[in-house]
Amino acid sequence: MLLRLLYRLVVRVFGWLVLLARGSASKEVEILVLRHEVAVLRRQVPQPRPARADRALPAWHRRLVKKKWTYPAKQGRPLISEEIRDLIVRLARENPRWGHRRIQGELLGLGYRMGEGTVRRVLAAAGLGPAPRRASPTWRQFLISQASGILACDFLHVDTVFLKRLYVLFVMEIETRRVHILGATANPTGAWTAQQARRLLTGLGERADRFRFLIRDRDGKFGRAFDEVLIGADVRVLKIPPRSPRANAFAERVVGTLRRECHDHLIIYGERHLRTLSPG
Structure with missing residues (x-):
């Protein structure tokens, strides 16, 4: 078997040596004929099964091409040192109104040649957005700095044993x-929610002047009258973006706590029963 394989390989090698002495025109004609034969054979034999000697030639040719045309890997952009990264972030934080181009120009003045896209990527990795957004406080920073004057409200729905849904309106002091x-x-109509807003202001008494903002979602149950009562008391109503419960995270936390620690363990019979469990 081995001798037969070697014989076939030797025959083909001598055949290639003969081709070297032939002209280019005759080679091109033979290539066209061979292509035609291959096309005919592929139509007759969809899945050919080459012998070991037949597979040896393409394998040798692939290794030859791979060895011949192997180029060194291309070098990418040079890495940015940690010192330059820290400098870019420091410039952005100390100068919140500077954009990517301004920071790029300051780096050039300090002797660092840096592309605008590189500066943008470094700032994005550090969690710093465009200059106008960095100049204003984030939502989290706003809540922390103004916690003493912020109220958050929301509805909690409770299903009774008789498949009736009740809505509980609550307000939370953030601080x-x-x-x-x-x-x-x-x-919960608009008139009902407006009456609850008046009840809140009455319950707060003199402390109502401390609160400047009230956070709520865009639920239609609040109504315009609810906002007008609060605006009349110099309380600005802040509506969170649609489908963004995390923007009203404090109220959402109250809803989850009441459900886990109270309503999930009790059977509610009706509105009167719910009032006794949630005194207001």
Whole structure:
């Protein structure tokens, strides 16, 4: 078997040596004929099964091409040192109104040639956005700095044993985490929510002047009258973006706590029963 394989290889090698002495025109004609034969054979034999000697030639040719045309790997952009990264981030934080081009220019003045895209990527990796956004406080920074004057409200729905849904309106003081249960109803109309807003201001008494903002979602149950009562008391209503419960995270946390620690363990019979569990 081995001798037969060697014989076939030797025959083909001598055949290639003969081709070296032939002209280019005759070679091109033979290539066209061979291509035609290959096309005919592929139509007749969809999946050919070459012998070991037949597979040896293409394998040798692939190794030859791979060895011949192997180029060194291309070198990418040079890496940025940690010192330059820290300098870019420091310039952005100390100068929140500077954009990518301004920082690039300052780096050039300091002797560092840096592309604008590189500066942008470094700032993005550090969590720093464009200059106008960095100049204003984030939502988290706003909540921390103004916590003493912020209220957050939301609805908590409770399903009774008779498949009736009740809605509980509550308000939370962000700084102290104090929760005010304003009321519960099966039909929260705009007039009802406005009355609960008046009830909140009455309950706060003199402390109502401390609060400047109230955060709520865009639920239609609040209504315009609810906002007008608060605006009349110099309280600005901040509506969170659609489908963004995390923007009102404090109120969402109250909803989760009430469900896990109270309503999930009790069977609610009706509105009167719910009022006794949630005194307001």
